[in-house]
Amino acid sequence: xxxxxxxxxxxxxxxxGARPDPATGARQTPIYQSTAYVFRDADHAAAxxxxxxxxYIYSRLTNPTVAVLQERIATLEGGVGAVCCSSGHAxxxxxxxPLMGPGKxxxxxxxxxxxxxxxxxxxxxxxxxxxxxxxxxxxxALKAAIDDDTRAVFCESVANPGGYVTDIxxxxxxxxxxxxPLIVDNTSATPYLCQPISQGATLVVHxxxxxxxxxxxxxxxxxxxxxxxxxxxxxxxxxxxxxxPAYHGLKFHETFGNLAYTFHGIAIGLRDLGMTMNPQAAxxxxxxxxxxxxxxxxxxxxxxxxxxxxxxxxxxxxxxxxGLPSSPYAERAARCYPKGTGGLFxxxxxGGYDACIKLVDSLEIFSHVANLGDTRSLIIHSASTTHRQLxxxxxxxxxxxxxxxxxxxxxxxxxxxxxxxxxxxxxACG
Numbered sequence: 001x002x003x004x005x006x007x008x009x010x011x012x013x014x015x016x017g018a019r020p021d022p023a024t025g026a027r028q029t030p031i032y033q034s035t036a037y038v039f040r041d042a043d044h045a046a047a048x049x050x051x052x053x054x055x056y057i058y059s060r061l062t063n064p065t066v067a068v069l070q071e072r073i074a075t076l077e078g079g080v081g082a083v084c085c086s087s088g089h090a091x092x093x094x095x096x097x098p099l100m101g102p103g104k105x106x107x108x109x110x111x112x113x114x115x116x117x118x119x120x121x122x123x124x125x126x127x128x129x130x131x132x133x134x135x136x137x138x139x140x141a142l143k144a145a146i147d148d149d150t151r152a153v154f155c156e157s158v159a160n161p162g163g164y165v166t167d168i169x170x171x172x173x174x175x176x177x178x179x180x181p182l183i184v185d186n187t188s189a190t191p192y193l194c195q196p197i198s199q200g201a202t203l204v205v206h207x208x209x210x211x212x213x214x215x216x217x218x219x220x221x222x223x224x225x226x227x228x229x230x231x232x233x234x235x236x237x238x239x240x241x242x243x244x245p246a247y248h249g250l251k252f253h254e255t256f257g258n259l260a261y262t263f264h265g266i267a268i269g270l271r272d273l274g275m276t277m278n279p280q281a282a283x284x285x286x287x288x289x290x291x292x293x294x295x296x297x298x299x300x301x302x303x304x305x306x307x308x309x310x311x312x313x314x315x316x317x318x319x320x321x322x323g324l325p326s327s328p329y330a331e332r333a334a335r336c337y338p339k340g341t342g343g344l345f346x347x348x349x350x351g352g353y354d355a356c357i358k359l360v361d362s363l364e365i366f367s368h369v370a371n372l373g374d375t376r377s378l379i380i381h382s383a384s385t386t387h388r389q390l391x392x393x394x395x396x397x398x399x400x401x402x403x404x405x406x407x408x409x410x411x412x413x414x415x416x417x418x419x420x421x422x423x424x425x426x427x428a429c430g
Contacts, residue, residue, distance in 0.1 A: 009076065009191075009192060009293055010293050012072070012075050012076055013072070013076060013192075013289050013290060013291075013292050013293060014290045016071060016072040016075035016076065017067070017068040017069070017070070017071030017072040017075065018068050018072070018286070029065055029068045029283065029286055030064075030065065031065055031279050031280055031282075031283045032063055032064040032065045032279050033279055033280070034059065034063075035058065035059050036057070036058050036059070037055070037056035037057060037058075050247070050248075051247060051250065051255075051263065051267055059276065059279070060270060060271070060274055060276045061266055061267070061270050061271060061276075062266060063277075063279050063282070064279075065279035065282045065283055065286075066084050066277050066279060066282040068282070068286060069084055069208075069222075069277075069282040069285055069286050069289075070082040070083060070084050070222070072286065072289060073191075073206065073208075073212070073222050073224060073289075074224050074225075076191040076192075076195075076289075076292075077186070077191045077195055077196075077197055077204050077224045078191075078195050078197045078198055078226070079197055079204065079224040079225050079226050079227065080225055080226065080227030080258050080259055080262065081224075081225045081227065081259050081261075081262030081263075082222050082223060082224045082225065082262065083222070083223050083225075083262060083265035083266055083269065083270065084208070084220060084221065084222045084277040084282065085220070085221045085222070085223070085269075085270070085275040085276065085277055086219065086220065086221065086275045086276060086277055086278075087207065087209065087219045087220065087221045087275075088185075088187060088205070088206065088207020088208070088209060088210075088219075088220075088221045089115065089116075089119060089207075089221070090221045090273075090275035091205040091206060091207065091221030091222055091223050092116065092119060092154075092185070092205055092221075093119075093124075093273065093275070094221070094223050094265060094269050094270075094273065094275060095152075095183050095203055095205050095223045096124070096129070096151075096152060096183075097265075097268075097269050097273065098237070098239045098240055098261060098264045098265070098268070098269070099151040099152050099181065099237060099239070100124075100127065100129045100151050100152070101128070101129075101151075101238075102127070102128030102129070103128060103149055104128075104129055104130075104149050104150070104151045105129065105130045105131060105132055105147070105149050105150050105151070106120065106124075106129065106130075106131050106132075106150070106151065106152045106153070106154050107131070107132045107134055107142065107145045107146055107150055107152075107153050107154070108120055108131050108132070108133055108134070108153075108154040108155070109133070109134065109135075109136045109154065109155040109156065109159070109166065110133045110134065110135050110136075110394075111135075111136070111155075111156065111159035111162065111164045111166075111399065112154075112155075112156055112159060112160070112185075113156070113159075113160040113161070113185075114161075114382065114389065114390055114395075114400060116185070117133070117390055117394060118389045118390070120133075120154075121133070122389075132145045132150075136155055136166060136167075136171055139170060139171075139174055142171065142174050143174055143177075143178070146174070146175075146178045146180065150178065150180055151180060151181075151236060151237070152180055152181050152182075152183050153171065153174070153175045153178075153180060153181070153182045153183065154182075154183045154184075154185070155168075155171060155182075155183075155184055155185070156184070156185040156186075156187070156188065157184050157185065157186045157188065157189040157194045157196055157337075158188035158189040158193075158194070158322075158337070158341055158342050158344065159188070159399070160187070160188055160344060160372065160406075161344065161345075161346050161382050161399055161400050161404075161406035162320040162345065162346045162399030162400075162406075163188075163320050163321050163322050163341060163342065163344050163345035163346065164320070164322065164329065164399065165322045165329050165332055165333050165336060165337055165341055166184070166336075167332055167336060168182075168184060168194075168196050168199040168200060168201060168336065169199045169200050169336070171200075172199060172200025172201060173200065175200075175202070176200065179233065179234055179236070180236070181202035181203055181229050182196075182200065182201045182202050182203070183201070183202065183203045183204075183205060184196035184201040184203070184204050184205070185204075185205050185206070185207075186204050186205070186206055187205075187206050187207045187210050187211070187373070188210070188211070188342050188344050188372070188373070189337065189341070189342055190211045190212060190292060190296055190342075191292075192292055192293050192296045192339065193296060193300075193337055193339045193340055193341070193342060194336070194337055197224070197226040197228075199336070201226065202225075202226050202228065202229045203223060203224065203225060203226065203261070204223070204224040204226075205221065205222065205223050205224070206221060206222045206224075207219075207220070207221055208220035208221060208222050208285050209221075209371070209373070210371070210372055210373030210374075211292070211295070211296065211299075211342075211373035212285055212288060212289055212292065212373075213284055213285045213288040213289075213373075214288040214291070214292070214295055214373060214374065214375055215284070215288055215374065215375060216369075216371060216374040216375075216376070217284050218280070218281035218284045218285065219281065220277050220281045220282070220285055221275075221277070223265060225258075225259070225261040225262045225265075227258030227259065227261075227262075228258070229261070231252075231253040231260055231261070232253045232254070239252070239264060239268070240252045240253045240260050240261060240264060241253050241254075244268070246268070247267070252264045295375065295411055296339075296340070296342070297339075297340075298411040299340075299342060299343035299409060299410070299411060300323065300339070300340030300341070300342065300343065301414070302343065302409045302410070302411065302412070302414040302417065303321060303323060303340075303341075303342065303343040303344075303345065303409040304321075304323050304324075304340075305414040305418070306407075306409055306414055306417050306418060306421070307319050307321035307323065307324055307345055307409075308324065309418050309421075310347055310421065311324060311326065313422075313425065314350075315349065315350060315351070315355075315425050315428075315429040316347060316348070316349060316350065316425075317348040317349060317350045317403065318347075318348045319345060319346070319347050319348075320345050320346045320347075320348075320399060321341070321345035322337075322341040322345075323340055323341045343373075343408055343409035343410070344372055344373075344406070344407070344408050344409075345406075345407060345409075346382075346399055346400070346404045346405065346406050346407070347404065347405050347407060348401070348403050348404045349403055349404075349405070349425075349428065349429065350403075350429065351403075351428060351429045352402065352403045353383075353402040353403060355403075355428045355429050356381045356402070356403060356404065356405050356428075357381060357384075358424075358427060358428035358429075359379075359405060359424050359425060359427075359428040359429075360379055360380070360381055360405060362423070362424035362427040362428055363379060363420055363421070363424045364420050364423075364424075365377060365412060365416060365417060365420040366378060366379045366407070366417070366420060366421075366424075367379070368380060370385055371408075372406075372408035373408060374408065374410060375410050375411050376410045376412070377407065377408065377409050377410035377412060377417055378407070378408040378410070379405055379406065379407050379408075380405065380406050381404075381405050381406075382395075382400035382404065382405070382406045383395050383400050383401060383402045383404065384402075
């Protein structure tokens with residue numbers, strides 16, 4: 001698309017990054033199922049490998065179908081560039097990789113997906129990295145947790161599983177003052193409901209598996225770069241500011257400016273970590289994004305209706321949906337997420353653990369799966385599945401206690417969802 005007019009979200013979600021195929025005129029982005037690409041000549045090959053020219057070399061690094069998806073997500077998020085990869089978890093490692101080093105730490109919110117807590121508290125130790133977990137509602141605690149070895153601050157915009165909403169601007173102010181980038185996982189909100197970069201985030205990560213694709217068919221991840229962080233302002237980020245031995249002393253920030261982080265993600269991250277997104281996954285995700293705004297509007301509408309009904313049901317202890325007027329985060333949600341807070345929340349049952357298990361097993365429309373963001377409504381008991389590896393204290397902090405189920409409200413008829421929940425609650429709670 002041209003750089004002239006300023007297009008609306010609904011237009012960009014269909015057209016950004018996509019152009020008719022120059023060889024055939026195909027309107028839909030083709031699936032470029034190719035491992036490698038022919039160089040024009042030896043000089044062209046050398047220029048590509050020296051990062052002196054942008055182009056396609058090998059699909060572990062770059063692929064035309066994936067490139068369209070990267071440009072589309074970056075455009076929707078208000079970033080300068082993006083790197084797509086094989087999963088949301090891969091995106092998190094890709095996001096941290098240029099920033100971290102042995103002995104360095106990331107300060108992370110306590111309200112995170114259980115798999116992320118495990119990745120940060122256990123797996124990254126193998127790289128010599130560590131994580132500190134802090135309640136991001138306590139900005140003083142966040143400030144105190146950041147030290148000389150902190151290289152990033154990490155949170156979710158709308159947290160999985162409880163639907164907690166982060167005040168990104170407030171957290172960004174703390175990160176900026178400390179001179180470290182803020183990474184926001186925007187999977188649950190999507191750029192339709194929240195654009196973290198406009199609220200001060202440096203980087204945005206997605207599990208494109210979820211709402212962006214929206215149909216439960218493929219896994220994928222993405223890291224979006226705001227292009228606003230000065231990687232040379234200190235000596236904290238040598239991967240981006242210092243000479244890179246693998247490219248004969250090239251300095252990424254000096255050479256590529258506001259695209260330094262994006263180029264590093266491809267030239268170093270994908271080259272050496274190999275967390276590549278396949279072109280067919282990119283194709284499915286591109287098709288999903290074309291209807292993102294329409295789906296998110298329906299997800300929000302349904303979630304409000306279902307959450308309100310559940311909150312009024314005597315068999316329910318509480319509902320965590322931030323879109324409810326009773327939520328302690330209602331004011332923040334209205335201020336920071338005016339289009340809504342998505343379709344994800346938790347429900348605590350008065351019958352406890354046993355009632356949760358019976359509820360999950362008794363539903364007919366809701367699917368019992370370890371996923372979210374599908375067009376279909378989904379449910380899971382987080383404490384015994386997605387958050388099973390966590391301690392009871394960590395489960396409670398994440399909003400995934402034993403008496404809690406997580407629901408991802410789809411785009412079906414809301415009245416049908418309520419009827420399904422009603423009959424299942426009757427079986428679960430009497």
